[in-house]
Amino acid sequence: MSQWISTQKGSHLRARRTRDTAPEIALRRAVHALGLRFRLHVSVLPRCTPDFVLPRWRVAVFVDGCYWHGCPMHSPREFKGPNADRWKQKIDTNRTRDRRHDAELAAAGWRVVRIWECEIKQNVGAAADRVKSTTESPD
Ligand SMILES: [Zn+2]
Numbered sequence: 727m728s729q730w731i732s733t734q735k736g737s738h739l740r741a742r743r744t745r746d747t748a749p750e751i752a753l754r755r756a757v758h759a760l761g762l763r764f765r766l767h768v769s770v771l772p773r774c775t776p777d778f779v780l781p782r783w784r785v786a787v788f789v790d791g792c793y794w795h796g797c798p799m800h801s802p803r804e805f806k807g808p809n810a811d812r813w814k815q816k817i818d819t820n821r822t823r824d825r826r827h828d829a830e831l832a833a834a835g836w837r838v839v840r841i842w843e844c845e846i847k848q849n850v851g852a853a854a855d856r857v858k859s860t861t862e863s864p865d
Contacts, residue, residue, distance in 0.1 A: 745767065745777075747789070747791070747843075749789055749843045749846040749847060750777050750789045752846055752850045753777075753787075753789060753841065753846050753850060753853055753854060753857075754766075754778060755850075756850045756851060756853065756854035757778075757787075757854045757857050757858070759854070760854055760855075760857075760858050762780055762857065762858060762861060763780070763782070764778040764779060764780045764781075764787070765778060765779055765781060766778050768781075770786060770831065770834070770836060771827070771830055771831065771834060774827045774830065774831065776788050776831075776838075777789045779836075780857070780861060782861075783837070783860070783861040784835055784836050784837060785836070785837045785838075785839060785857065785860050785861055786831055786836045786837070786838050786839070787838075787839045787840075787841065787857055788824075788838070788839070788840045788841070789841055789842075789843060789846065790824070790840055790841065790842055790843065791843050792842055792843050792844050793817075794816075794817060794820055795817070795820050795821060795824060795842075796817050796818075796820065796821045797842045797843070797844060799842075799844060800842075800844055801817060824840070828840075837860050837863075839856060839857050839860050841853045841856065841857075
């Protein structure tokens with residue numbers, strides 16, 4: 727296995743905050759304002775911790791970072807630089823794990839809402855409405 731090569735961009739990304747990011751907090755506020763109550767960072771399945779859950783409706787919400795989870799709008803199509811293959815592999819791994827978690831959660835009776843960071847930045851109200859409409863849908 728080759729080593730990660732330290733780059734300025736890489737050190738910035740490694741220092742990212744994975745919880746309580748600004749988009750997560752903005753979404754939580756908007757969801758709360760709609761009168762929905764939730765719990766943060768509950769491990770609902772082994773190694774699967776949604777950003778928040780609405781236990782009453784068995785809804786699990788994930789805020790997915792555009793870069794790390796491969797947003798179609800914002801994740802790079804091509805990776806550049808000395809770690810290109812590793813970035814690509816890492817994001818592919820994340821996406822595969824996301825899909826697996828979706829399937830496992832559905833099998834356990836949870837409804838999963840995934841919201842891209844960019845959706846929240848663009849229109850947090852619409853993102854919160856998506857959570858609310860999931861609580862209102864019949865199954
Ligand atoms: Zn995006």
